[in-house]
Amino acid sequence: MARLIVYYAHPGHKHSQANRAMAREARRVEGITFVDLYADYPRFDIDVDVEQQRLLDHDVVLFQFPVFWYSTPSLLKEWQDLVLEHGFAYGAGGDRLAGKTLMLAVTGAGPEEAYTEHGYQHHPLRAFLVPLQQTACLCEMRFTAPYVLYAALRAPSEGRVAPHVTGYRRLLEAIRDDRYDFDAAAGREVIEHDALPLREAN
Amino acid sequence: MDGILLLAFLFLVAGVIAVPIASRLGLGSVLGYLIAGIAISPLLQALHVDVVAIQHFAEFGVVMMLFLVGLELQPRMLWSMRARLLGLGGLQVSLTAAAITGIAMWLGQPWNVALAVGLVLSLSSTAIVLQSLNEKGLMKSDGGQAGFSVLLFQDIAVIPMLAFIPLLALSGAPEWAEVAGVHAGDEASHASLSLVDHLDAWQAALVTAGAIAAVVVGGSFLTRPVFRFIAMAQLRELFTAAALLLVIGIALLMILVGLSPALGTFLAGVVLANSEYRHELESDIDPFKGLLLGLFFITVGAAIRFDLLLANLGSVLAMTLGLMVLKAGVLYLLARVFRITGADRWLFTLGLAQAGEFGFVLLSFTVAQAVIPAALADQLLLVVTLSMLLTPGLFILHDRLIAPRFSVSQDREPDAIDDTGSVIVAGHGRFGGIINRILLSAGFKTVVLDYQSEQLERLRAYGVKVYFGDAMRPDLLHAAGIEQARILVIAIDDRENITELVRHVTEHHPHVYIVARARDRHHVYELWAAGARDIIRETFDSSLRAGRSALEALGVHPYDAERQIRGFVINDQEQMRGVADVYDPDIPAHRNPAYVAATKRYLERYEQAMKGQSAAFGNRLDRGWVPPSAEDLAAEEAAVNKAAEADD
Numbered sequence: 001m002a003r004l005i006v007y008y009a010h011p012g013h014k015h016s017q018a019n020r021a022m023a024r025e026a027r028r029v030e031g032i033t034f035v036d037l038y039a040d041y042p043r044f045d046i047d048v049d050v051e052q053q054r055l056l057d058h059d060v061v062l063f064q065f066p067v068f069w070y071s072t073p074s075l076l077k078e079w080q081d082l083v084l085e086h087g088f089a090y091g092a093g094g095d096r097l098a099g100k101t102l103m104l105a106v107t108g109a110g111p112e113e114a115y116t117e118h119g120y121q122h123h124p125l126r127a128f129l130v131p132l133q134q135t136a137c138l139c140e141m142r143f144t145a146p147y148v149l150y151a152a153l154r155a156p157s158e159g160r161v162a163p164h165v166t167g168y169r170r171l172l173e174a175i176r177d178d179r180y181d182f183d184a185a186a187g188r189e190v191i192e193h194d195a196l197p198l199r200e201a202n
Numbered sequence: 203m204d205g206i207l208l209l210a211f212l213f214l215v216a217g218v219i220a221v222p223i224a225s226r227l228g229l230g231s232v233l234g235y236l237i238a239g240i241a242i243s244p245l246l247q248a249l250h251v252d253v254v255a256i257q258h259f260a261e262f263g264v265v266m267m268l269f270l271v272g273l274e275l276q277p278r279m280l281w282s283m284r285a286r287l288l289g290l291g292g293l294q295v296s297l298t299a300a301a302i303t304g305i306a307m308w309l310g311q312p313w314n315v316a317l318a319v320g321l322v323l324s325l326s327s328t329a330i331v332l333q334s335l336n337e338k339g340l341m342k343s344d345g346g347q348a349g350f351s352v353l354l355f356q357d358i359a360v361i362p363m364l365a366f367i368p369l370l371a372l373s374g375a376p377e378w379a380e381v382a383g384v385h386a387g388d389e390a391s392h393a394s395l396s397l398v399d400h401l402d403a404w405q406a407a408l409v410t411a412g413a414i415a416a417v418v419v420g421g422s423f424l425t426r427p428v429f430r431f432i433a434m435a436q437l438r439e440l441f442t443a444a445a446l447l448l449v450i451g452i453a454l455l456m457i458l459v460g461l462s463p464a465l466g467t468f469l470a471g472v473v474l475a476n477s478e479y480r481h482e483l484e485s486d487i488d489p490f491k492g493l494l495l496g497l498f499f500i501t502v503g504a505a506i507r508f509d510l511l512l513a514n515l516g517s518v519l520a521m522t523l524g525l526m527v528l529k530a531g532v533l534y535l536l537a538r539v540f541r542i543t544g545a546d547r548w549l550f551t552l553g554l555a556q557a558g559e560f561g562f563v564l565l566s567f568t569v570a571q572a573v574i575p576a577a578l579a580d581q582l583l584l585v586v587t588l589s590m591l592l593t594p595g596l597f598i599l600h601d602r603l604i605a606p607r608f609s610v611s612q613d614r615e616p617d618a619i620d621d622t623g624s625v626i627v628a629g630h631g632r633f634g635g636i637i638n639r640i641l642l643s644a645g646f647k648t649v650v651l652d653y654q655s656e657q658l659e660r661l662r663a664y665g666v667k668v669y670f671g672d673a674m675r676p677d678l679l680h681a682a683g684i685e686q687a688r689i690l691v692i693a694i695d696d697r698e699n700i701t702e703l704v705r706h707v708t709e710h711h712p713h714v715y716i717v718a719r720a721r722d723r724h725h726v727y728e729l730w731a732a733g734a735r736d737i738i739r740e741t742f743d744s745s746l747r748a749g750r751s752a753l754e755a756l757g758v759h760p761y762d763a764e765r766q767i768r769g770f771v772i773n774d775q776e777q778m779r780g781v782a783d784v785y786d787p788d789i790p791a792h793r794n795p796a797y798v799a800a801t802k803r804y805l806e807r808y809e810q811a812m813k814g815q816s817a818a819f820g821n822r823l824d825r826g827w828v829p830p831s832a833e834d835l836a837a838e839e840a841a842v843n844k845a846a847e848a849d850d
Contacts, residue, residue: 014762017829040760
């Protein structure tokens with residue numbers, strides 16, 4: 001059993017279609033920790049000690065958020081700035097997160113084809129996630145391919161939210177039960193609901 | 203009775219006219235009083251007024267001033283001054299006395315007369331120097347502190363001088379028995395009022411030590427319960443009476459045991475410097491001190507004997523200038539040795555270069571003891587007076603010509619003033635208490651004023667610096683340092699008092715930033731009209747938090763609840779500001795058409811927003827996270843695709 005913690009961050013929670021449904025589902029998964037960051041810290045007064053202890057108590061850390069302007073929502077950035085302290089997460093003596101895994105579950109407004117050289121985003125989605133990948137690297141954490149929903153704003157009208165949410169549940173359960181194949185995932189750009197790299201239970 | 207009234211009227215008229223003019227001209231109050239004294243001296247002579255007797259009475263102002271100085275001085279600070287007090291003070295007196303003695307002997311005076319003159323003229327004027335330093339805000343500067351050390355030493359040195367001078371009359375045949383008879387208070391005539399006359403030396407020493415111990419111990423332990431008892435009567439004048447009683451009582455005790463009353467009250471002041479009643483005592487004694495010192499300066503001016511001066515103009519002027527140059531020289535030398543630098547060195551040098559009021563006392567004493575011939579004493583009296591008269595001029599010289607050149611070193615001054623507290627918190631109840639805790643925990647020094655003495659003592663136990671007194675009194679605000687304060691937090695309970703205080707401070711101390719407590723919405727408008735701009739409704743924020751808690755309990759996401767509350771605050775403040783501008787405290791709100799119209803407008807907007815017809819309320823804060831509508835999305839994508847095609 002891997003100890004999994006999901007950090008959910010969405011300031012416009014009540015307007016959300018995909019992320020809110022994902023969060024509702026994640027909250028129901030047993031045996032993992034679910035944190036709604038905007039509910040825990042509505043006034044941004046992040047408790048660094050509590051958060052660091054949470055990280056120490058888990059093996060896999062998963063950030064679930066909508067990509068806003070090629071970055072995380074502001075509270076999640078604040079969380080990184082405060083919690084990933086020098087001497088804890090990186091720098092001299094900062095190896096407390098070494099060996100853990102960081103995963104992202106993100107939704108993007110643009111369609112998949114926008115995240116190409118000739119699309120209007122001009123770069124693959126992963127290019128915009130490099131800061132987080134490097135953050136994991138500096139913390140000696142494994143960064144694994146993100147679970148992605150493209151064109152999230154149109155997903156409800158196209159019936160793509162429900163399968164994405166189901167896939168999310170299966171993914172979280174697989175990580176919890178050590179059935180998620182991180183090695184297989186390492187070869188992928190992104191993970192989508194119809195192609196989860198799962199192993200059969202031993 | 204008529205005579206007293208006439209005299210009082212004369213002195214008051216002279217002071218009230220001359221001092222404002224002198225202050226306006228930048229000459230300082232001391233010079234104003236001196237000039238007033240000179241102006242009325244012919245009148246006083248015509249009325250056969252005993253100016254010298256009034257002067258002796260007015261010298262009590264010096265005693266009060268030292269009490270006030272003591273109040274400003276923590277015992278710790280006094281201890282840290284000890285090197286300067288003994289070193290600087292001791293050297294100043296001994297070097298100056300030695301030099302003057304030498305010159306007097308060279309001028310042909312016998313050694314005993316010369317030595318007496320040296321001792322008399324080595325002293326400086328505590329009254330003029332401290333008054334001028336306070337007035338110019340230089341008391342806390344390095345030069346001011348050094349000057350004060352020297353003055354304090356001189357005040358102490360007067361006592362052994364009074365004991366020593368009679369020996370000089372006997373020229374070489376000291377009879378110690380006679381000495382004991384005269385080391386009483388300021389004057390030989392006070393000797394009759396002595397406890398220690400008939401005692402042996404060791405017994406006298408014991409009684410003296412006992413008296414000092416009584417002042418220190420009594421000040422530390424007895425004053426608090428006594429003051430609390432008096433405060434319970436809730437009568438202001440009673441507190442003033444008690445403060446006067448304290449000062450006069452200590453002065454009397456000191457005279458009885460043959461110590462300087464100024465020294466005794468100074469000690470009492472130091473002991474009380476940590477007391478919560480400090481500012482109250484300060485504001486009670488201050489007017490008396492001011493009036494007595496003013497009277498003293500007037501009498502100095504009035505006592506100048508112009509007939510004598512004109513007859514000996516050359517020699518008196520030469521002696522005065524020579525004396526001041528000599529004293530300044532010694533002071534400058536000491537300032538160098540004790541590393542007083544820059545403008546402070548000049549302040550120290552020029553400020554203390556005069557002879558002082560103790561000179562008057564000692565001169566009349568030396569004449570009585572037949573040490574100095576009366577003719578010489580009369581001339582010396584003129585020298586002392588003239589040198590005091592010239593001192594304000596030297597302060598002006600320092601202000602205008604010397605200090606500007608050292609403006610860099612003067613930059614440190616605001617730091618020094620800091621210890622009066624840059625923040626005044628008026629009221630330490632449920633409201634002010636929290637504010638004070640916040641300010642203290644952020645490292646700011648505060649001066650807290652409250653008039654509930656039981657509460658003060660409880661707070662004192664926790665190390666909170668609080669002072670007894672009603673913040674509504676301008677003099678207490680002054681004592682608390684409103685002139686140097688950056689911020690005044692008004693946290694008192696009474697609605698009218700808050701408004702009144704805002705009005706007073708915005709008018710008289712416009713440099714002070716006010717944070718005002720408002721009882722309710724209408725009070726906010728009143729305070730706005732009174733000039734406050736940072737107004738906090740006392741229950742508004744707690745209501746907001748309660749509202750937020752209710753929203754969260756109803757299942758609203760905590761972050762949404764937070765945004766909702768913030769939106770409410772912004773909307774509410776906007777409305778308040780809009781209405782505050784048209785609010786008129788003199789017209790009842792419902793009869794003010796502009797006020798009614800503005801309120802109506804906001805109520806309409808509020809209702810519309812509640813019905814979702816306007817973006818004004820609430821949702822404007824989270825509009826950033828409202829996704830675009832389906833149509834907008836389609837149109838946007840079409841545009842993007844078109845652009846992409848054009849690119850290809």
